[in-house]
Amino acid sequence: MGGSLAFHAVVDLKAGKVHEANSVASLFRGYEVILKGRDPRDAMFISSRVCGVCGGVHSVTSSLAIEMAFGIAPPPMGLALRNIQLALDFMLDNPLHLYILARA
Amino acid sequence: MPDQMLTVPMMARLDRPIEGETSRTMPDQMGNVAGATMDELADRLIETGGRAFMPGPLKKIVVFWLSGMSCDGCSISALGATEPSVEELLTGALPGIPTVVLHHYATAMESGDHFTRSFELAERGDLGAPYVIVYEGSIPDENLTVEGEPWSAEGSLPLWVGSEERRRVPTAEWVARLAPRAAAVIAIGTCATWGGIPASYGNPTASMSLMDFLGKDYRSAFGLPVINVPGCAPLGDNFTETVAVTLLFLNKQGPLPEFDELGRPAWLFADTVHRHCPRAGYYEEGTFAQEFGGKECLVELGCWGPVVNCNITERGAVGHMGGCMVAGGSCIGCTMPGFPDKFSPFYKRPPGAEVSAFTSRLTGSFIKPLRRISQRERNRTNLWRDKIPSGWAAELGGPTLTHRVMEYFYEKVQYAASEASRSPEARRRSTAAGTSLPPRPPTARRTRTCRTRRAAVARERGLPRRRELALGGGASSARLRTGALGNVLPESAHRVRFPRPGAPQGRIGGRVQLRHARARPLAGRGAAQAQRPRQGDERRPGHPGGRVAGVPCRRRPQGR
Numbered sequence: 001m002g003g004s005l006a007f008h009a010v011v012d013l014k015a016g017k018v019h020e021a022n023s024v025a026s027l028f029r030g031y032e033v034i035l036k037g038r039d040p041r042d043a044m045f046i047s048s049r050v051c052g053v054c055g056g057v058h059s060v061t062s063s064l065a066i067e068m069a070f071g072i073a074p075p076p077m078g079l080a081l082r083n084i085q086l087a088l089d090f091m092l093d094n095p096l097h098l099y100i101l102a103r104a
Numbered sequence: 105m106p107d108q109m110l111t112v113p114m115m116a117r118l119d120r121p122i123e124g125e126t127s128r129t130m131p132d133q134m135g136n137v138a139g140a141t142m143d144e145l146a147d148r149l150i151e152t153g154g155r156a157f158m159p160g161p162l163k164k165i166v167v168f169w170l171s172g173m174s175c176d177g178c179s180i181s182a183l184g185a186t187e188p189s190v191e192e193l194l195t196g197a198l199p200g201i202p203t204v205v206l207h208h209y210a211t212a213m214e215s216g217d218h219f220t221r222s223f224e225l226a227e228r229g230d231l232g233a234p235y236v237i238v239y240e241g242s243i244p245d246e247n248l249t250v251e252g253e254p255w256s257a258e259g260s261l262p263l264w265v266g267s268e269e270r271r272r273v274p275t276a277e278w279v280a281r282l283a284p285r286a287a288a289v290i291a292i293g294t295c296a297t298w299g300g301i302p303a304s305y306g307n308p309t310a311s312m313s314l315m316d317f318l319g320k321d322y323r324s325a326f327g328l329p330v331i332n333v334p335g336c337a338p339l340g341d342n343f344t345e346t347v348a349v350t351l352l353f354l355n356k357q358g359p360l361p362e363f364d365e366l367g368r369p370a371w372l373f374a375d376t377v378h379r380h381c382p383r384a385g386y387y388e389e390g391t392f393a394q395e396f397g398g399k400e401c402l403v404e405l406g407c408w409g410p411v412v413n414c415n416i417t418e419r420g421a422v423g424h425m426g427g428c429m430v431a432g433g434s435c436i437g438c439t440m441p442g443f444p445d446k447f448s449p450f451y452k453r454p455p456g457a458e459v460s461a462f463t464s465r466l467t468g469s470f471i472k473p474l475r476r477i478s479q480r481e482r483n484r485t486n487l488w489r490d491k492i493p494s495g496w497a498a499e500l501g502g503p504t505l506t507h508r509v510m511e512y513f514y515e516k517v518q519y520a521a522s523e524a525s526r527s528p529e530a531r532r533r534s535t536a537a538g539t540s541l542p543p544r545p546p547t548a549r550r551t552r553t554c555r556t557r558r559a560a561v562a563r564e565r566g567l568p569r570r571r572e573l574a575l576g577g578g579a580s581s582a583r584l585r586t587g588a589l590g591n592v593l594p595e596s597a598h599r600v601r602f603p604r605p606g607a608p609q610g611r612i613g614g615r616v617q618l619r620h621a622r623a624r625p626l627a628g629r630g631a632a633q634a635q636r637p638r639q640g641d642e643r644r645p646g647h648p649g650g651r652v653a654g655v656p657c658r659r660r661p662q663g664r
Contacts, residue, residue: 006257006272026257026272029173029244030308034301039449045436046444049301052177052337096180101210 040066053096056089140213143222146205149195160355162202166235167347168223168282169208172256172275173302173311174241177337178293179210184422185340188348200357201348205233209258220259220273227281234287234325234354238347239279242295242302243317245310246274255309279317287354288324290331291315292343297332297367298441305445315367326354332367336438339419342372366441368413377409377428377435380418384409389475390468392461396432403457407434408447410460414439477510 004027010020031050035043043062048055060082067073074082146164169179182190188198196203206212212219225231244255254274283289291314294300302311315330323329331350333343346369352358362370378384386392387401387410396405403410409417412435416427428435437447444450481503503511 004256024253024272026254027173028255028309029302029311030306031301033308034304034306036306038305039451041451042444042448045450046301046304049175049177049336052175052180055175055177100183101176 040069053101054089054093056085057093060086060089141218141222142205142207142213145213146203150203158196158202159200160202160357162234162355164196164203164205164233165287165351165354166205166222166226166231166233167207167238168226168235168278169206169238169240170258170275170278170282171209172239172241172243172279172296173309174256174293174295176210176240178240178296178343179208181335181337181340182292182343183340185344186423187341188344190340190344193344193347193351198348200355201351202355204347204351217259223259223278223282226285229285235282235285236347236350236354237279237282237286237289239289239291239296239314240293241275242299242311242313243276243279244274244302245312246276248310276317279314283318283322283324286324287326288328288331288350289314289318289322290333290343290347290350291367292333293338294334294336294438294440294443297334298443300336301444304443329363330367331363331369334368334373334439334441335414335416336443338439339416339421341419342369342415345369345372372415373413373439375413375415375418377412377414377417380415381409381429382417383429387461387464388468389472390461390465391472392465402429402434403461404453405434406436406449406451406453407457408437408454409435411454411456412437412440477507478514480507481511481514 004025005023006026007023008020009018009022011018029050031047035046038046043066044059047062048059050058063082073079143166150163171179192198193201193204194206207219207222209219214221222231226235241256246254249255254272254276256275257272258275258278259273291297295302295311296314299311299313299316302309303313315332318330328350331346333346335342346361349358349361349369353360364370364373378387381387381401383399383401386399387403391400392404393400393402394404396402401407407429409429414435417429420427420430434450436450437443440447
């Protein structure tokens with residue numbers, strides 16, 4: 001499964017019963033540890049490398065986190081720009097997930 | 105929903121398959137209703153692809169795309185490649201490049217155990233085709249894991265046993281098992297090439313690059329060291345191009361590609377970002393952006409472009425469009441082994457930029473004003489000398505005294521020892537009669553040849569008048585049309601003004617003759633005749649202006 005999640009289930013369709021269901025994350029990189037002690041603004045670059053499909057979303061959310069931490073807000077045009085960028089990222093990652101990564 | 109979907113029991117098959125058995129008899133794969141494998145798909149493509157002649161010994165080559173500590177971003181960027189595209193590689197559309205059978209965790213037909221089975225076959229050497237490993241993401245130290253659950257895993261082994269007996273296989277183990285027999289090992293992305301972000305400060309998983317994992321003595325079955333295509337994310341075109349040239353080499357259809365001392369394709373990563381940057385011209389003139397959103401050089405905002413080996417400014421992100429600086433971002437050095445620690449904090453000015461930016465500001469302060477003067481002069485046509493006909497250009501005003509003085513000397517230097525014997529100013533003054541020129545000041549008018557007077561003298565000496573030639577009349581033009589020059593000229597050429605044969609490049613026909621000579625060079629005997637001056641020709645052959653000798657100038661009537 002895309003997104004480094006492994007899922008395994010044994011289902012009896014005729015009986016309508018799930019015998020076994022397991023899921024496991026098949027990846028750990030420790031971004032929380034890596035982000036410690038860095039310039040806060042670098043979080044936007046580094047956390048976007050969490051996912052190559054939805055990196056823009058991670059970038060935007062870390063910028064939101066920085067704003068909350070510092071108690072600052074972007075100017076109205078900056079906010080609009082960020083929302084547009086986020087919408088464009090949705091337009092990239094949703095088709096990518098649906099047509100390639102989900103593959104079922 | 106098809107009936108088949110309802111009747112197929114969706115459960116893992118627990119018994120080991122017979123060798124050679126296709127998965128079509130094992131309908132237990134999620135989503136793969138036909139039960140086809142990537143190998144069968146490739147065979148079908150090779151059989152029916154319509155390509156009768158494929159040079160080289162290899163028909164197909166298997167690619168195992170392994171994903172370690174990765175974010176899948178390298179796969180996504182490879183999808184965006186255009187030259188060549190992934191589809192071209194997968195369908196064998198490129199001559200000399202074998203059809204690629206791709207085993208990618210996201211695009212494979214098989215799933216579950218059927219997916220990892222071809223890995224096992226490759227390890228045993230039973231695949232029937234050479235294979236290439238493409239590795240994405242860095243490699244963690246699996247000795248550090250807790251209770252044997254790997255940092256990054258792909259599939260579980262052994263195959264065909266119950267889930268409780270299985271062991272999840274680390275990606276690093278697949279690399280160690282597959283690398284010795286691999287035809288080539290390609291690391292894609294900064295994580296796989298240098299370690300990247302998982303291997304930066306902090307690094308809880310003790311990550312490393314593929315090169316570090318396999319060691320400096322590693323060579324593939326074809327004798328290649330690890331091939332590195334860095335970038336976070338890398339350019340898809342860089343990756344597919346490297347794959348294409350490597351496959352050409354493996355298929356004996358191309359030379360060994362050139363790699364630099366770090367295993368990067370040398371033709372892609374020799375230049376820096378700065379050398380092809382659309383903003384580099386601002387750097388040269390010492391103009392730097394002080395905030396994002398402008399078009400100036402971003403070095404003072406934290407751009408590392410001058411020292412980073414990357415071709416994104418030359419190649420663009422996807423389909424030669426976009427790219428970091430084009431989109432307004434500064435370079436954070438994501439293709440470099442030092443990324444990210446040696447380039448952070450990303451928004452801070454690089455220390456080296458203090459020196460270089462100061463120097464370019466210094467030189468730019470001299471260069472910029474001088475360039476403005478030359479640029480202003482060249483923003484005017486030759487005809488806009490003293491009176492500017494356009495309302496737009498008039499807004500700019502006439503040239504100042506300083507400007508004229510600078511231009512005078514500039515032109516002297518520009519045309520010194522040049523083949524063009526006259527400066528544009530001199531050539532402008534001797535423009536052929538009949539061209540409408542704006543009125544000139546008295547100082548300039550006094551030096552001009554008067555066209556009516558000159559025409560009269562020319563008529564006296566028996567030279568054809570321009571008007572005659574233009575209308576196609578007169579003996580000389582008739583001779584031309586019958587081919588006296590010995591060359592073939594387009595019919596349209598006879599409708600324009602034309603020189604007499606044998607006439608030197610004179611006032612009347614010189615310019616026209618030049619034009620024709622450029623369009624269609626004369627050749628053979630006719631050409632020699634055309635160039636030879638006639639006996640008794642009183643004009644001065646070779647005079648660039650072609651002015652008639654000894655004809656005094658008369659003042660042009662006022663008001664023209």
